[in-house]
Amino acid sequence: MTDIYKAVELNCTTGEVVERDLTPEEIAQREIDAAAYAEDQAIRQAAVEAKAAAKASAEAKLAALGLTPEEIAALR
Amino acid sequence: MPNTYNLIKSHTLSSTQSSVIFSSIPQTYDDLILHCSARTNTSGNWQGIYLKFNGESSLTANKATLLIYSSGSGSAGFTNLNGCFVGDFTAASSPSNYFTGSETYLSNYRSSNTYKTFSSNSIVMNGSNNSFLESGVLSWTSGGSALTSLEVIPGANSFVQNSTFSLYGISYS
Numbered sequence: 001m002t003d004i005y006k007a008v009e010l011n012c013t014t015g016e017v018v019e020r021d022l023t024p025e026e027i028a029q030r031e032i033d034a035a036a037y038a039e040d041q042a043i044r045q046a047a048v049e050a051k052a053a054a055k056a057s058a059e060a061k062l063a064a065l066g067l068t069p070e071e072i073a074a075l076r
Numbered sequence: 077m078p079n080t081y082n083l084i085k086s087h088t089l090s091s092t093q094s095s096v097i098f099s100s101i102p103q104t105y106d107d108l109i110l111h112c113s114a115r116t117n118t119s120g121n122w123q124g125i126y127l128k129f130n131g132e133s134s135l136t137a138n139k140a141t142l143l144i145y146s147s148g149s150g151s152a153g154f155t156n157l158n159g160c161f162v163g164d165f166t167a168a169s170s171p172s173n174y175f176t177g178s179e180t181y182l183s184n185y186r187s188s189n190t191y192k193t194f195s196s197n198s199i200v201m202n203g204s205n206n207s208f209l210e211s212g213v214l215s216w217t218s219g220g221s222a223l224t225s226l227e228v229i230p231g232a233n234s235f236v237q238n239s240t241f242s243l244y245g246i247s248y249s
Binding site: 006008012017019033038044 | 084085087089091092094097098099100101102124126152154155156158159231232234241243
């Protein structure tokens with residue numbers, strides 16, 4: 001995807017708008033930042049999945065105890 | 077009555093861009109507010125967006141994000157991210173014409189000797205019972221520099237055409 005290295009710079013003092021390619025240094029930094037973001041995103045996704053699994057497990061145990069789906073929903 | 081809420085710069089993208097940079101920010105206000113109405117071309121329903129300050133390669137900050145979904149809630153630390161998390165914005169698989177709205181309040185941006193605290197709120201509506209609100213807070217502890225440039229970046233890929241970014245200056249009096 002070619003547009004991944006495009007930026008628009010808005011000069012807040014002069015009002016000038018410049019669309020430009022990222023510099024090699026900016027691209028290198030972008031790749032570092034993207035990796036850091038991806039790492040955080042993986043942690044976040046794992047936490048979401050763990051929470052969903054724990055919730056499903058808890059609901060299954062409550063159902064095994066005889067609670068109806070409505071009673072389980074009322075506990076949420 | 078004093079004009080305390082001033083538009084500094086607003087821009088609507090005419091083509092896809094992988095970042096939007098507000099540079100040479102005037103040092104004449106007390107606080108700043110960034111409004112985004114944007115969407116990304118990342119595959120999937122959403123894409124995280126973050127801010128970078130003064131082009132810093134790394135960020136010394138305390139960060140936290142609260143996530144409130146249509147059912148349930150959660151949190152995220154974003155400990156590795158070199159920026160301030162703004163929120164998850166709609167992406168390629170979201171229904172067409174859904175753009176995420178967000179507002180970030182940047183306090184005390186001119187200070188060169190105190191921490192600066194920023195907060196963001198964003199709302200994603202994917203149209204399939206997948207609406208959620210996200211709030212992020214950040215205390216920028218790098219300390220000694222006034223905020224002079226601000227970059228808005230998607231975690232991957234680009235902002236699409238017609239995404240709009242607006243920076244406002246807030247004066248206390």
